[in-house]
Amino acid sequence: MKSRIRFTDLYIKNLKPMEKDFWAREGLGFAVRVVPSGEKLWYYIYTFQGKKRYMWLGSYPAVPLAAAREACEVARAKVKTGVDPLAQKEAELEERRRAPTVAELCAEYLERHAKQFKRSWQKDEQMIKRDVLPEWGKRKARDITKRDVVLLLEKIMDRGAPVQANTTFALVRKMFNFAVERDILEHTPCHGVKPPAPKVARDRVLSEAEIRTFWNNLDACAMSNESRRALKLVLVTAQRPGEVIGMHTDEIKGDWWILPGERVKNKKSHRVYLSTLAREILAEAVAENKEKQGIPGDQEYHGFMFPSPQRAKVQSIDPQALIVAVGRALASPVLDQNFKRVLDRDGKPATVNRLDVAHFTPHDLRRTAATFMAESGEMDEVIDAVLNHAKQGVIRVYNQFKYDAQKQAALESWSRRLIGITTGVKGKVIAIGSRSKPA
Template structure:
């Protein structure tokens, strides 16, 4: 083996031969050239009487300067009685066992989200959609603060700043969970701030919007079940997910009892069913879930996520020609139409709208909170066990009459508000 002082020029000029060969510059620092032309940096040394070889990386990916630095470090280890090849093998094994981000997502969902969050399916959906495709195959410990920033910026740039904040919230929690369980030594989310302001949603529909939406829903591009659920959210003022998961066993005559394991706050909720609500629930004979999933043989309810998806699609419905191809406007953008006839809203805004109208009719906050199943605060939470069944029924019947007058354009008898003395 020839010994020479390495330079970049000399390394580049090394040509492949019929057999692999080595070139070295002394002290065990070598480069191997194979017949295919591949060049690999090596450290050849003796340890415990055995001849050993440490791969320092391939050229030109690993530069001469970097390879020499690795060689000097390994040489120091040998002088101090440490086998650098064994150290490298241990590090490689630890890295092999280190979890990927996909592994971390699975563990976070199983060990944390499913245990502590009723909305764990939303976490799972978000992580699988926004994080898995981008980071899934990477080692969780390799994710840097810069990676986080670039991810959030990409989400903002596609026009969904609110989603950027949600991704930050859930992914930060997942990495903190990994630190708590000693899966990772640190989280790359330290010091990362939201890129968009968190805006509290205050959207409520006006009477004109309610009237328009009520009519447009009948002709919207969505299933009849989704259409009925959206109207029931407005009629009952309950959460979209709770309405979507309604089961026959929860209904007893005029009362719908939502068990605590299905409510956001974990408290059982009793909802009075008005005539309009019963109409949209329909015939329950032979049913389990009122709104069964179309994909799971009716053994599960329709996925609550289908509601906002259906609303978004109908608010920006793509216009296509007779051949099914997209139509473009004069501005070069894909032409869209609003099949629902009103400004952007979410299914949850329908619940807020119902509550707002009940307030405008004079119902006290305590009654509206009871209708909405909001947790009472302070001493009221401890001592006020009154269920407000009578008041909830009165408020929902009054709201039904107001809603019918809005949607039919006809004057309906509004139940007067009776205040206790």
């Protein structure tokens, strides 16, 4: 059945299916194929290098007549210039099929960049698993738009984690820049996107009143006991949050916590004196770990001080756990009687600051401890030794003095002052658990 008339919508609609496929042709290769099921398929039929080609242009009415005719004209123009439009289309489809998904891009970024150049690559991996893959994992990396990036960051902001939103943005931006550098993508969707939250000054130090409020309000926050104790220990020992949460009983030798070089920023083993207050926090952690694992009281506990709740994996809590815990405590969602999020006047999820302290990060607790030590008259060299800051210049080579005695005195002095700050009574010991040393 052939037709030399110009197609109209009425003509196409009136084409009735038969027992076998049949074609209706307008001319110049533009045709419609009608199959027994009643489906009508647009085609451009042409000859290229002596071979007859059938290029599918879509189905009617999903692809209307005008769109199908325009696609046919575009393909016809390519043939005139010596380009096979069907081969080109197939090549584009194959290229798209082989184009990486976001999940594949993330895997390549972690292997080729993060693991090779970033000591904290595991933090990148955790952020990717928590926020990036659930939203974009199955999508093609080339399909991610600027709007997608904005919506992802707003979702993190809405759960009350502004710092995490900024950190995730920095990671996503780096990952897409990595893709552009490796010619995986032509452009990054992060171009023109600004950090979602104002940057918090890095000189944040909690005041005495804020320390007292923070310490005493921790129990009112929805976080694990592991996170509560780890946050306290960051403040007590002035060590990095990531180092604190990875603490293992193998690292504790008497009253000293010996951090191996592979666990510290400057790759040099570090000795931290465990003050009375620090030992009390650890004793409480040991007691709870024994209870959870069914270890008799007279037996020693061996393992991470702040173990992950995922019993299938023997590891410490997540590297981002403290950041997330503090973020949620500073901006906890407000729920109604049906446990649904309450919105504020601007239509955004309402939050409440359960710590009742201005915004800070876990790392600010370390800075706070160092600042109070300085106010108490500790020498800069001693504070640097407590913080395990790398020495610079000639002193790095010739000054091998470990300052153990000075570090012990400084941390015990800070412990006593911290007890006075949190209780309001100088010299009073906070009852937070057994006085026994970690077993």
